[in-house]
Amino acid sequence: MKFKEKLKTDKFLITAELFSPKGTDVSGFLNRASCLAGIDAVNVTDNQRASMRVGSLAMCKLLLETGIEPVMQIACRDKNRIALQSELLSANVLGIENVLIISGDHPNAGEYAGAKTVYDLDTVQLIRTAKLLETGTDLAGKKLAGSPKFCLGAVVNPSAEPHELQIIMLEKKIKSGAEFFQTQTIFDVNQYKNFYEKIKHSGVKILPGVTLIKSPKFMQFLQKLPGVNIPQNIQDRINNAADPLAEGMRICAETIKELRSFSDGVHIMAIGMEEYIPEILKNSF
Numbered sequence: 609m610k611f612k613e614k615l616k617t618d619k620f621l622i623t624a625e626l627f628s629p630k631g632t633d634v635s636g637f638l639n640r641a642s643c644l645a646g647i648d649a650v651n652v653t654d655n656q657r658a659s660m661r662v663g664s665l666a667m668c669k670l671l672l673e674t675g676i677e678p679v680m681q682i683a684c685r686d687k688n689r690i691a692l693q694s695e696l697l698s699a700n701v702l703g704i705e706n707v708l709i710i711s712g713d714h715p716n717a718g719e720y721a722g723a724k725t726v727y728d729l730d731t732v733q734l735i736r737t738a739k740l741l742e743t744g745t746d747l748a749g750k751k752l753a754g755s756p757k758f759c760l761g762a763v764v765n766p767s768a769e770p771h772e773l774q775i776i777m778l779e780k781k782i783k784s785g786a787e788f789f790q791t792q793t794i795f796d797v798n799q800y801k802n803f804y805e806k807i808k809h810s811g812v813k814i815l816p817g818v819t820l821i822k823s824p825k826f827m828q829f830l831q832k833l834p835g836v837n838i839p840q841n842i843q844d845r846i847n848n849a850a851d852p853l854a855e856g857m858r859i860c861a862e863t864i865k866e867l868r869s870f871s872d873g874v875h876i877m878a879i880g881m882e883e884y885i886p887e888i889l890k891n892s893f
Contacts, residue, residue, distance in 0.1 A: 612759035621873030658718030683712025700756035739785040766803035821856035864892035
C-alpha cells in the first residue's frame with residue numbers, strides 16, 4: 609500500500625527524515641536509509657539549513673531503487689516557477705509522487721549568507737501549481753504531454769504563536785491541495801495536543817515531528833531554532849544524564865508513546881543517527 613493510500617486509513621503513520629550528502633559519496637546515506645525498512649515513507653531534505661548538498665530528487669530516486677517510498681522536499685527558496693515546475697515533473701517521471709513543499713531556511717542560516725533567495729512562488733502558490741500540473745496544464749497555460757500525479761504535503765509549526773496564524777496557513781494549504789502535514793519538532797506533548805484539538809477536524813493527517821536529542825550541545829542548537837520549545841524537565845534530564853544519548857532515546861520513545869494515544873502518526877528526525885530509530889520505535893509501545 610502506497611503512502612497516499614495509507615493516509616486514508618486509521619494507521620498510526622511513521623515517517624522519518626534523511627539529509628543528503630555534501631558530495632558524491634552516497635554510501636553513508638544508503639547505510640542510514642537501510643535502518644528505515646518498514647517506515648511508511650522517508651523524507652529527503654532540500655538543502656536544509658541553507659547548506660548545499662546533493663539534491664533531494666536524486667536521493668529520492670536512490671531510495672526508490674532500494675524499496676523505500678520517498679518524500680521529496682522542495683523549497684521555494686532556490687528556484688523560480690520555471691525550475692519548480694520542471695522539478696515536479698522530473699520527480700514524477702522518475703516515479704516520485706510524494707512531495708513536501710516548504711519555504712526553506714534563509715541563507716543566513718547556512719554557509720552561503722550572501723546567496724540570493726528566489727521565493728518566486730510561496731508554499732501555497734506552489735501547492736496550487738502542483739495541482740494545476742495534475743490537470744495537464746502549466747502556469748503559462750500550456751498543455752502537458754502527460755500529467756503527473758502527486759501526494760502533496762506541507763508543514764505547520766504547532767509551537768509557534770499565535771496558533772491562529774498557523775491554523776489559517778494550514779487551512780489555506782489544505783484548500784490548495786495539501787494532503788498531509790509534518791510539523792516542526794515538538795517536545796511538549798500537551799502543547800501539541802492543544803494545537804491538534806484545534807485542527808483535527810481538518811480531514812488531513814498531521815504528523816508531529818520528534819527529534820532525537822543526542823547531547824547537551826545538540827539540545828542547545830535545537831533551542832535556537834524558531835518555534836522549538838524544550839520543557840525544563842527534558843532539559844534537566846539531558847543535562848544531568850550520565851549517557852545523554854541513551855536518555856535522549858528514552859525521551860524520544862516516551863514522546864512517541866504519548867502521541868500514539870491521539871495523534872495521526874509521527875515524523876522522526878534523528879539527524880544522522882537513524883540507526884537508533886528501530887530501537888526507539890520498539891520502546892514506544
